[in-house]
Amino acid sequence: MPQKPGDRNPSPYPMPFYRVIEALRTLPGIGVRTATKLAFHLLKSSDEEVFALSGHLSLMKKELVLCSVCQNIRELPENASTDDTVCTLCRDPSRDDGLIMVVEDVQTLYAVERSGEFQGLYHVLMGRLSPLDGIGPDSIRIKELISRVETGQVREIIVATSPTTEGEATALYISRLFKPVGIRISRIAFGIPVGLELEYVDDMTLIRSVEGRRLM
Amino acid sequence: MPQKPGDRNPSPYPMPFYRVIEALRTLPGIGVRTATKLAFHLLKSSDEEVFALSGHLSLMKKELVLCSVCQNIRELPENASTDDTVCTLCRDPSRDDGLIMVVEDVQTLYAVERSGEFQGLYHVLMGRLSPLDGIGPDSIRIKELISRVETGQVREIIVATSPTTEGEATALYISRLFKPVGIRISRIAFGIPVGLELEYVDDMTLIRSVEGRRLM
Incomplete structure (x- = not known):
């Protein structure tokens, strides 16, 4: 379950919409205006597009880690052992x-x-x-x-x-x-x-x- | 499951990373440079932050629909009937x-x-x-x-x-x-x-x- 920023919603928008704005605002270079514009775009987009974005984000965090030696991005193999942390x-x-x-x-x-x-x-x-x-x-x-x-x-x-x-x-x-x-x-x-x-x-x-x- | 843009990956990055860049690029005002910057930011962010963003996006699409009369955003009640489509x-x-x-x-x-x-x-x-x-x-x-x-x-x-x-x-x-x-x-x-x-x-x-x- 995603984290919920409390029950307080200072925006005029419904809570699920407000939460997306707040989550987008944590990204670098994205303020409240851009976040709102993006959230509206995503609301109007097809379910497939939004679920693709949200799915790819989760997959990226699950499948990619940083190399324990050089900090390069590396793909986590299916059957990764604990020794296997090098890119x-x-x-x-x-x-x-x-x-x-x-x-x-x-x-x-x-x-x-x-x-x-x-x-x-x-x-x-x-x-x-x-x-x-x-x-x-x-x-x-x-x-x-x-x-x-x-x-x-x-x-x-x-x-x-x-x-x-x-x-x-x-x-x-x-x-x-x-x-x-x-x-x-x-x-x-x-x-x-x-x-x-x-x-x-x-x-x-x-x-x-x-x-x-x-x-x- | 998210859509996968084929098996072709023209970028130097691993596939899961490339897919996030491509998904972010569909957003208005976000080109390949900004998308790459955002993807790197998300890769370095904590799992919680990224899962929150991806979860909020999915929830928004599930919980919000547009009013069948005026097209305003409206929250989908838990026990929504098919007649109940008005904001x-x-x-x-x-x-x-x-x-x-x-x-x-x-x-x-x-x-x-x-x-x-x-x-x-x-x-x-x-x-x-x-x-x-x-x-x-x-x-x-x-x-x-x-x-x-x-x-x-x-x-x-x-x-x-x-x-x-x-x-x-x-x-x-x-x-x-x-x-x-x-x-x-x-x-x-x-x-x-x-x-x-x-x-x-x-x-x-x-x-x-x-x-x-x-x-x-």
Whole structure:
């Protein structure tokens, strides 16, 4: 049974409608106006469409879990044992387990995988350091990264966090944490995107691109 | 069981995740990027939150139906008989059943009800005429309005569609349909919103406000 937000209904709508609005409002970027619009759309939609959405949501939570090593999404096999908590990427023997790319979220992992070039493993932080928002090292998966490094197999960590203040702070934190123990820490390159006319590039990207210049 | 969009999965994500993205994309104003962001959010959310959303959606479709007379949302009572398909507003004997306000959607009905002044009944069109989008009189609830007028009880129809091209076209259509049979057709007033400084009012509103002037 779904949770019911009490018996109080401050909206003019019937309770089952109000509950859908409240549940939709918990989603990021969805306020009460959008939630109401979506709820009306769903009320007018066919039963099949709504039951499909609600069914797919439940199935997703039942069938997908996060990898216990890298936090990537993984499908839960039918006859999963308790030992079997590692994703296909982490289990792939052809990948280099001495090379770990640290990313902020699973979306970035998929973006890098799509490019098809990277042959190491990943570590999804599930966020980035942001002291002003109360997000310290304990709120993201830093401890798990330390455990992986402690196994002794890790040779290099590539920090692929975003070129934002928080992303840079996270990169710096990781670098200071693992450089003293002799791990090679690298940062992905920032510069001019391939195919872009130089005149349209913003100032910060141009500055980073000159800073990161390489001898020819 | 939810519908499954075939076995083809063109996304890099696992099938259960892809299905949630596809189901979310059917919602208005939600493209593939927003749908992916929402799906990731839901994957990271607690089981309780996601099951609450999916449960509330199913419950809403089971417990709410549209009134067979005015198309307002109504709660389906536990022991509903087949005759019992009319909403509380339509059944209220204290309301004037000779006066029908035609609105485009249920949101407008609720907005008018909130103001608490209108004592007639409603007719929700579930849309407005838009020939360019292929929405003719058969796509909105015009036929149902004709049936209501044919009962002989209706004295006046207040057309409360929006002051847009489509809303005005719908109002004109309804006026031409029912004036010849002797029904009084009125249009809600458009003009300066109460409490607004005149200098900030847009030109179209000012023009409508002068056109709609009343002798003092």
